[in-house]
Amino acid sequence: MKRTMKKMLSFGLVAAMSLTMLAGCGNSKDATNDTNVSNGQEEKKPTGDVKIGVLVQDVSGEEALGFRSYYENYIADQYGVTFTYTDELKDAASEKSAIEKFASQGYQAVISFSSNDRALQIETCEENKIYYAVAAGTLDQEQFEKYKTDEYFLGQVGPSMDTEYEAGVEMGKFFADKGIKTAAIYGAFIPNPMHVYRTAGVLAGLGLSYGGATTEEDVVGLIFADQGIDLSKISGDIKIVSYLQGYGDTTTDEINAAIQAAPEAFISVGMATTFFTQQLNAAGIEFSDIDSFTKSNGxxxxxxxxxxxxxxxSSSVGPAFALVMNAINGNVIRDAQGNAVSLSQNYQVATDSETFDKFYKNDNGDNPIYSRDTLDQIIGDTVTFDTINEVVASN
Known part of the structure; x- marks a missing residue:
């Protein structure tokens, strides 16, 4: 169901933590056989001079690993590009530092999978004259309107916030239609915007209100304000017996408590397949997730x-790479109004192994959905916004 993007309320950033990385310390992959040795590690020398830095907030999730494999094991070889991944970025300061490091090392572009503060990311790229594209998630509408004409902001290709909300709605409805009476919810990493919208959608799909609110805009606003879910504010026929978010020692204790509460379903808006599959399988609790088509999830x-x-x-991040390559080669793609690209992608849903296998097999191996042949349609001097829009819509 297509909805009009609503203005997302401002929200607090995750509390600042000490920096855990310097950009450039992550692994890179280049398409050549020549090597040199740096810091005790063998590193391939690139045949070309295209270097793209990748900001990552999640370094271990199934989805994140799938995206990385596509870039490093397929795109890098096909196009002779160097991708350098950061370590886990835990706050806005580390994102800014990573971009500045990439710029100082001559990288031409940054692709972002990290969302602590995308506004600051764009501003830092603009200051350092380095191209920037979002490959997972999107900016809220207010932010996009502010930055859509910035010279170095190329745009975003991924599920919009309304698409994230609808993904949560459909997942909640799946369990409501099964007739469950109890559930646990894993809100993953709220206040990450995509997780907030997904969680609000889950509540709607289950037929629940939050703080007396039922509309997307109102529930999203309340969750941002609460920085999570307050179980006392949930009303409806299905009882939420446990809520948890984040990951660490506390969450490990919480998953055990959630299992002890014996919910009929464990509904996750991300990362449950990474963190909790073994425990939920052992407990015999049906669960769901919004993630990616990977071998482990299969x-x-x-x-x-x-x-x-x-x-x-996993190859859904191909169009963001195309935006970057076009810009580096002198063709900065803009829409008819002269704005940065903003295209939404939908989710595919699997509820059985047969459907899962269809999606998984179609996007793995030497011929992913966004294969070299497909990407060559949207990389080139004559490529326009309409071309990219058409290809993304058809895939």
């Missing part, structure tokens, strides 16, 4: 208790 839906997966293709 095993969970075939032999475990994963019964619903809303996923993105």
């Amino acid at each position: 095993e969970a839906i075939t032999n475990g208790k994963l019964v619903y997966l809303a996923g993105k293709y």
